[in-house]
Amino acid sequence: MSDASTTPSSDTRYEFAAAEPRWQEEWNRRQCFAVPDVPDGSRPKYYVLEMFPYPSGKIHMGHVRNYTLGDVVARYKRARGHQVMHPMGWDAFGLPAENAARERGIHPGKWTYDNIANMRAELKRMGLSLDWSREFATCDVEYYGKQQALFLDFWKAGLVERKESWVNWDPVDGTVLANEQVIDGRGWRSGALVEKKQLSQWFFSITKYAPELLEALQTLERWPDRVKTMQANWIGRSEGARVRFRLPEAPAGLGEVEVFTTRPDTLFGMSFLAVAAEHPLAAAAAAANPAAAEFVAECRRMGTSEAAIEQAEKRGYDTGFRVAHPFLEGVTFPVWIANFVLMEYGTGAIFGCPGHDERDFEFARKYGLGITPVVLPPGQDPAGFALGDAPYTGDGTIIHSDFLDGLDVPTAKRRAIEALEGQGQGTGVVNWRLRDWGVSRQRYWGCPIPVIHCEACGVVPVPQSQLPVKLPDDVDFSKPGNPLDHHPSWKHVDCPQCGKAARRETDTFDTFVDSSWYFARFCSPRAEQPVVRGAVDAWLPVDQYIGGIEHAILHLLYSRFFTRAMRETGHLAVAEPFAGLFTQGMVTHESYKSADGRWLYPEEVEFNLDAAGGRTARLKDGNTPVTIGRVEAMSKSKRNTVDPGAIIGRYGADTARWFILSDNPPERDMEWTESGVAGAYRFTQRVYRLVTGALPGLPPAGSSLEGAEGAARKLRQATHRTIAAVTEALESFAFNVAVARIHEFANAIGDAGEVPGAVRREALEALVRLSAPMMPHLAEELWSQLRPGEAEMVATLPWLEADPALLKAETLTLAVQVLGKLRGTIEVPAAADEAMIFSLAEADENVQRSIAGRPIRKRIHVPGRVVNFVV
RNA sequence: GCGGUCGUGGCGGAAUGGUAGACGCGCCAGCUUGAGGUGCUGGUGGGGGAAACCCCGUGGAAGUUCGAAUCUUCUCGACCGCACCA
Numbered sequence: 028m029s030d031a032s033t034t035p036s037s038d039t040r041y042e043f044a045a046a047e048p049r050w051q052e053e054w055n056r057r058q059c060f061a062v063p064d065v066p067d068g069s070r071p072k073y074y075v076l077e078m079f080p081y082p083s084g085k086i087h088m089g090h091v092r093n094y095t096l097g098d099v100v101a102r103y104k105r106a107r108g109h110q111v112m113h114p115m116g117w118d119a120f121g122l123p124a125e126n127a128a129r130e131r132g133i134h135p136g137k138w139t140y141d142n143i144a145n146m147r148a149e150l151k152r153m154g155l156s157l158d159w160s161r162e163f164a165t166c167d168v169e170y171y172g173k174q175q176a177l178f179l180d181f182w183k184a185g186l187v188e189r190k191e192s193w194v195n196w197d198p199v200d201g202t203v204l205a206n207e208q209v210i211d212g213r214g215w216r217s218g219a220l221v222e223k224k225q226l227s228q229w230f231f232s233i234t235k236y237a238p239e240l241l242e243a244l245q246t247l248e249r250w251p252d253r254v255k256t257m258q259a260n261w262i263g264r265s266e267g268a269r270v271r272f273r274l275p276e277a278p279a280g281l282g283e284v285e286v287f288t289t290r291p292d293t294l295f296g297m298s299f300l301a302v303a304a305e306h307p308l309a310a311a312a313a314a315a316n317p318a319a320a321e322f323v324a325e326c327r328r329m330g331t332s333e334a335a336i337e338q339a340e341k342r343g344y345d346t347g348f349r350v351a352h353p354f355l356e357g358v359t360f361p362v363w364i365a366n367f368v369l370m371e372y373g374t375g376a377i378f379g380c381p382g383h384d385e386r387d388f389e390f391a392r393k394y395g396l397g398i399t400p401v402v403l404p405p406g407q408d409p410a411g412f413a414l415g416d417a418p419y420t421g422d423g424t425i426i427h428s429d430f431l432d433g434l435d436v437p438t439a440k441r442r443a444i445e446a447l448e449g450q451g452q453g454t455g456v457v458n459w460r461l462r463d464w465g466v467s468r469q470r471y472w473g474c475p476i477p478v479i480h481c482e483a484c485g486v487v488p489v490p491q492s493q494l495p496v497k498l499p500d501d502v503d504f505s506k507p508g509n510p511l512d513h514h515p516s517w518k519h520v521d522c523p524q525c526g527k528a529a530r531r532e533t534d535t536f537d538t539f540v541d542s543s544w545y546f547a548r549f550c551s552p553r554a555e556q557p558v559v560r561g562a563v564d565a566w567l568p569v570d571q572y573i574g575g576i577e578h579a580i581l582h583l584l585y586s587r588f589f590t591r592a593m594r595e596t597g598h599l600a601v602a603e604p605f606a607g608l609f610t611q612g613m614v615t616h617e618s619y620k621s622a623d624g625r626w627l628y629p630e631e632v633e634f635n636l637d638a639a640g641g642r643t644a645r646l647k648d649g650n651t652p653v654t655i656g657r658v659e660a661m662s663k664s665k666r667n668t669v670d671p672g673a674i675i676g677r678y679g680a681d682t683a684r685w686f687i688l689s690d691n692p693p694e695r696d697m698e699w700t701e702s703g704v705a706g707a708y709r710f711t712q713r714v715y716r717l718v719t720g721a722l723p724g725l726p727p728a729g730s731s732l733e734g735a736e737g738a739a740r741k742l743r744q745a746t747h748r749t750i751a752a753v754t755e756a757l758e759s760f761a762f763n764v765a766v767a768r769i770h771e772f773a774n775a776i777g778d779a780g781e782v783p784g785a786v787r788r789e790a791l792e793a794l795v796r797l798s799a800p801m802m803p804h805l806a807e808e809l810w811s812q813l814r815p816g817e818a819e820m821v822a823t824l825p826w827l828e829a830d831p832a833l834l835k836a837e838t839l840t841l842a843v844q845v846l847g848k849l850r851g852t853i854e855v856p857a858a859a860d861e862a863m864i865f866s867l868a869e870a871d872e873n874v875q876r877s878i879a880g881r882p883i884r885k886r887i888h889v890p891g892r893v894v895n896f897v898v
Numbered sequence: 899g900c901g902g903u904c905g906u907g908g909c910g911g912a913a914u915g916g917u918a919g920a921c922g923c924g925c926c927a928g929c930u931u932g933a934g935g936u937g938c939u940g941g942u943g944g945g946g947g948a949a950a951c952c953c954c955g956u957g958g959a960a961g962u963u964c965g966a967a968u969c970u971u972c973u974c975g976a977c978c979g980c981a982c983c984a
Contacts, residue, residue: 081984121984194982205982253902257979260901333980337899367899371981386899461981468982538984576978579902584981612904613978660977689922691910694903696977698910702923705935710922716937763911767921774921842917847965849917873951887964893916897964 041715041805043679050807051154059822060101060156062112064551064562073109074566075101076546078574078582079116082142082164083123086149088614088661088687088699089575091671095684095801096611096693096762097573098155102800103757104570105156106826112566114549115150115157117143117164120171121538122205124472128504135472136500139166149672154680154803156822161552165541170548171474172495173557174540178477179488180596181231188230189486192465193305193370195331196224200507203469206332223305223327228467229476229534233588237262237459239602240587249571249607251694254579261580263460265289268444269374270453272300272350275359278311284350284362287373287458291447292439295428296380296401298391300350301343301365303375309364312346319344319364326366333369341390342366353452354429365390371462381418388418401428402436464585466537471502471510473535481522481529490523496531509533542582543589546572546604557598564600572605576694579610609760612696614687618656618667619644626666627653629701661699669699681802682708688801689766710770711805714798717776718791718809728792728814730785739782745775746790747833753797754826762801769798788813796827843868844895845877853894861888868894 054060066072077097080090101113117139124135143164150157163170181187195204197214203226208215233240241262244255267289274282284300302308304326313320322344329339343366349359360378367386368377381391382400391398400414402423409426425431430446431439447453467476475496477489489496499517502510511517511533522529546569550562574582583605590604619627632644632653644653661668674683686707690697735743749772756765776790792813799806799821806821836857841864843851851873855864865886868874878898885897 078984083984118984123983203982206980207983209982257902261980263901331982334899337980339899341899465981470982537982539981542984575984576903577984578979580979581981582984689910695911696904700910700923701935703910706923708935709937712936761912764921767912770921840917844916844965847916847963852917876951885964887916889916889965893965895916895964 039716039719041712041808043681043711043804046808047152047154047680047804050804051151053807053820054154054156054822057820057823059820060111060113061158061160062110064559066110066112066565070108070110072566073104073111073571074546074569075104075111075113075571076549076569076573078572078578079118079542079545080146081118081121081123082139082146084142084145086146086671088669088671090150091153091683092611092614092687092693092697093573093575094150094153094155095687096609096760097571098153098157098684098803099688099757099762099800100571100573101156102803102822103826105822106800106824108825111156112161112549113155113157114161114552115155115159116162116545116549116552117146117166118538118542118545119143119164119166120473120535120541122470122472125470125504128472132504134500134502136166139164139472152672152675152680153684156803161549163548163552165474165538165545166472168495168497169553170545171541172497173548174474174536174544175477175489175494175496176491177544177557177593177596177598178536179491179494180598181592182488184592184596186232186235186592186595188232188463189227190230190463191225192228192230193223193331194226194228194469196222198222202507206330209330209332212328212330212335220328221330223329223331226467226469228465229478230463230465231588231592233464233585234459234461236588236591237264237461239591240461240584243587243603247603247606247608250605251608251610254576254583254608254610257579258584261461261584265458265460267291267456267458268440268447268453269456270294270353270378270447272353272378272452274348274350274362277348278315281308281311284308284376285374286376286378287456288378289458290380290383290440291443291453292425292428292431292434292436293380293383293401294352294354294378294443295431296382296399297352297360297378298381298397298399299361299363299379301363301368301377301379301390303368303370304364304366305370306364306368306375308346308348308362308376312344312348312364316347319346322364326364329366336369337367339366341386341393343390343394345394353447353450361396363390363394372460373458382414383418383420385418385420399427401426401431464537464539464588466540467534468537469509469512469533470535471498471504473538474541475511476532476534476536478532479520479522479529480532481525481527483527484522484524484529487522487524487529493523511535539582539585540589543585544593546586547590547593547599558593560598560600563598567599567601568604568606571607571609573609573611576610576612583608609694611693612691613660614699615696616661616667616669616699618665620654620656621646622651622653626664628666629669660696674704678704678708679711679804681805682711685711685766685802688762691763693760693762710773711802714773714794714802714805715809717773718795719812721787721791722812724784725788725791725813726784728788730788732785732789735783735786738780739786742775742779742782742786742790744833744836745772745779746793747829749775749797750793750827750829751834754829757800765797766801769794772797793827796821796824799824839891841868841891842893843871843874844893845874846897847895848877850874850877864888864894869896 075097077093101111105111119139124139127133127138128135195209197204197217197219199217199219204214209221212221214221241264268291270286271283304323309323313323343363346362348362350362352358379387381387381398383402403409403412403426404419404423422436425434425439444455477496479487481487499514518531518533520531547558547563550566551559586604591602593599594602619632621627633647644655646653686704749768752768753765795806795809810821838854839857841853842849851871853867881898883896883898887895
């Protein structure tokens, strides 16, 4: 601090660069945020968790937003008397580390741990109230070794299966590709056309829990409805029927094909049957016919993602096989191979009813297949009814359908299923869209799957005593494919059962496995077992989980499954990992393009206002014009990123936190703007001046507040209303509203005029403490000046309570409407009765003019809000 | 394609059936400061009017209601997820 007597202006400036590290050190010295593995029970526990970051190397604004949100919750809940666990770790396995190894020759391990060191330092500068003693990375052998133990337990419990499944195969690189590595059907490096290839892979039996995962969504009261809806749709329960169609002249062993349908009521509207390219019937057709084989091969080049398949033009191939209709004697229909039929869903075969299904309709039109309407929309004449340019998918009455004629759709479904069951050609079933979770990845930088393949014994689990199966350090990335596979010695082991030479599984786990139980590991991060019951039983479930909406389905569903699997194997007591969920929006920024089409970083650009008031941009050096592009998610490729480190260096962590909270509701996408941060910075300085400027006139803490009148009472009311409003806003995650209320309160303190020092002190102390969850460093700095010598830091101080007596207003302002249109306002005493309010309202001059002498038919009074006259 | 979400001033938003635009950013005017990201005061949705005040206005269209940004239906646009990115 500078000497106030010689430089009076400099001490009115808050020196965040000195203050922030000082308070971070003090929190650390006092261990304010550390909690024990087993809470002492003196206070209720509260577990706050943000989705842990992938260590890409630098934190980005999305992290700043995520961890600021979580930190506000953690600090607020701590103040509300909870023992708060708030840990941090690293989702450290994954593809980017292997890409770095291939592109730059850096070992994935070194790359990852270096990145972690950088990002840890950056996070620490944000002043987050984290218990850093719990930190781990999923690539630590102490973590993934425990994951291997969990896998073996799941296997014993029957939750692990080995089956065939399809992967994207790059025939040039000889590598399995992730969906994101397939661009327009080609491998991202080789450019080769990608093919589907079948591999034997490990699966977790998540489908065993499908009904429970669906039903339990109802118990998740503090989850956003939209996430629950998305999960429910993903799990996709549908009731329907499995129908077996006979192939009268079938190739050997294929006398029947089974179809799943949700519309057995439309069986009489059938005009074809279609199978997926991977279906045995397709294989039979391909074996017999080169043209069919070519079509199947073409479908294989389509990639494995559902979006790619469904967006592709609907195409098919007539196999020449025919199936018999289950109810119509002697009637047969053609069997097609269709690129929109998914092998993974239902039975990989459908019956086509073009009259009442969008995709079947499009397909039938294209290939000239028959379209028979069998559902009559309500109010239509059965004689004159014909389908126009679209199928009819709604409810109605069944027609042209023999024994189903005249029934409504639900009844017809039941009747059709009864008939199918009666003749042994089908059965009513519940079908699920959810598929088992394939966890095998043909990659190095992941957790090795602890399995040994023995020629004699088959697939053998690695004994618990031989865990962990460590990744070898000496790996060669110069060859394509999985380095574990071409490692000279790693995979060669003796079979644990027969002792003969065998080989290790060289696949590693999907990184979603790593993130499916880390929240449990945080409760006892150094334990020899995966989890310690005393710790997880006390801390779980996570009370508030915070992260991006992009994880709404997969990560959250896998974690919900994993938690159930851990319960089944005795590791946990709970079924649901996250009692409360909050999904934040993305951080966006304008993008900029130079005249020659290059993307530009924001710091390369400067702005001007044109005559019409619009913004124009040009290059800082060069003066050439720049196109201002759309506001979109920050991404490296568009260069519309802002480096949090630079922002914190320039404005401080509190400013970055304050701006990111103030801009808009946290569940929406926010736009990062330079002027917005500058405004937040000015506010931190204003609060600092407001408090430090008043210090000389303040009486000691605890001075009497009795008998405040006039301006003093007004300020006290503002203080207590702000306490109530900020509390409510924080409880409901309306952080931008909390910020706005604090702004208003700062304005009110500035405008308060002459008030007793004790009243001013009360207001300033409330200002500091209410803003502490958002701006913790500034709050500590000002608290230490307001209360020199006080032992307690703001970080460990209890939350403020509003005095109800000061929340009540003496008079109310009511809006007066005539026919719903605002015509005036009236001031009434808070205690006024309805008759008095109506007569005051009617007496208003403007109201009288609007009524214009017409009789009042109805008087409406909403207490505290509005009066409305209907004339 | 399927599923989900969001559309309010120049901009971010507030108000979730009851005074639309709180609060902030930006802009305008004035004062202050005077080595330049300073502070303070006032103004700021559109149109009309000297003013009182009136009309219009929450992507678009229709509806429910005394009253709709909010509820319903349709529609347009943007964004997120789609199972090997994390």
